[in-house]
């Protein structure tokens with residue numbers, strides 16, 4: 001079944017249109033990535049799914065239910081969770097309070113189980129649970145953001161450039177984390193500048209340019225598209 | 239002549255008044271910290287609280303009912319003010335100045351509405367108690383101690399709500415990062431309205447608690463507003479810790495100045511302190527207390 005569907009979406013900020021007639025189908029049971037030049041509308045696409053940016057025209061559905069311009073709450077309740085670029089942890093909250101925010105909409109009796117899940121994934125977060133998140137290192141803040149996004153046990157996790165701005169060894173950690181999530185069968189939609197590495201993990205690719213979908217298909221087929229590879233990925237086949 | 243006994247007396251009086259001032263000023267700093275509104279209508283909330291208390295007392299004869307009614311009615315007034323007057327401004331590019339002007343307009347509107355409705359005369363409010371204690375040569379009016387204790391309890395409750403409850407978590411999330419709070423499923427608009435309500439309710443509560451000292455009349459809110467304005471500027475807008483410290487410190491300065499200089503000069507001195515602090519520390523002292 002199709003999990004998320006964008007159909008003819010126009011969206012933007014104020015007078016400035018960013019997405020142009022964008023249609024894309026995000027199926028279940030796979031890891032997807034969105035690539036494209038800076039400013040091509042990748043983040044805007046993600047934010048339009050979450051209801052964080054005005055959709056001017058077209059529709060967005062989740063499992064067939066229309067969520068166009070709904071409050072992000074409605075989208076979260078349908079199992080779609082986004083990790084914003086840079087993580088955006090709440091700096092003046094403790095680590096545990098940040099996780100609590102991730103679980104803001106879930107039932108209280110599920111909370112403890114989810115804390116355990118997250119602490120299993122990132123043991124250091126349990127150790128630092130009472131510390132102010134803003135005092136942690138960049139890498140640890142990213143773990144807080146990851147853990148926070150995992151709190152509601154999402155059906156699909158939307159990651160906006162999770163490796164951006166991190167030191168090289170931390171970039172490795174992030175991709176290991178993503179691979180581990182894939183291993184456990186977590187659906188994802190990942191925006192990445194680090195195209196080579198994300199293509200090692202993603203099974204399906206969307207290429208965006210100037211707010212338009214230039215290509216979609218599975219990763220293997222993409223490798224045979226010489227024009228796309230050269231233009232957006234900077235590699236030539238063979 | 240500076241007598242030690244009188245000095246001690248004025249320090250105690252100042253601290254007692256500081257608790258009440260903190261009650262008013264914390265609401266002002268809270269609504270700035272969360273919603274970035276400098277609420278010039280805060281004194282009007284104080285005034286409305288006084289009148290609600292006055293009428294409830296007249297109707298029921300119960301001081302407790304007067305205090306509770308003031309809190310509830312002024313909470314509702316604050317909530318509605320946010321939804322009707324502030325929310326429509328929020329989508330504009332420029333928010334700070336228009337929201338300030340709107341709240342100033344509301345203050346004048348409410349003041350004049352009460353003048354038309356009730357007139358400018360002072361309605362006196364009965365004292366809660368006439369008991370006076372004498373402790374080590376310092377006179378303590380039981381009424382002022384009671385008001386101080388109620389103020390501390392209200393501030394303590396606010397602290398518990400903000401640091402320990404789900405509502406408090408949502409309030410802190412919105413004040414730190416509106417968009418990310420939205421991404422977690424928080425409804426920031428509701429948080430703004432509730433925070434505005436809480437902030438107003440604190441002023442309304444102060445309005446009824448201080449009614450026996452200030453009486454109740456349409457312009458009664460301006461003096462406490464100006465004092466709390468000085469307090470939050472010195473303490474640092476948005477900093478609760480700075481606001482509490484500034485409220486205590488400035489209230490002591492005020493009560494000492496009233497005795498040894500004059501009550502008019504007290505206000506001059508407080509504003510002078512504010513200006514000096516703002517020149518030296520443009521964001522107030524709050525940031526230096528971490």
Ligand SMILES: Nc1ncnc2c1ncn2[C@@H]1O[C@H](COP(=O)(O)OP(=O)(O)O)[C@@H](O)[C@H]1O
Nearest residue numbers: 013016018036037038039040041042043044045
């Ligand atoms: N909050 C915003 N307000 C106005 N314009 C924005 C905002 N966010 C992004 N834009 C503009 O929208 C376009 C696409 O941005 P974005 O979706 O962030 O691109 P990408 O994530 O692909 O780098 C850019 O031209 C950017 O300047």
Ligand SMILES: [Mg+2]
Nearest residue numbers: 042043044085
């Ligand atoms: Mg982006």
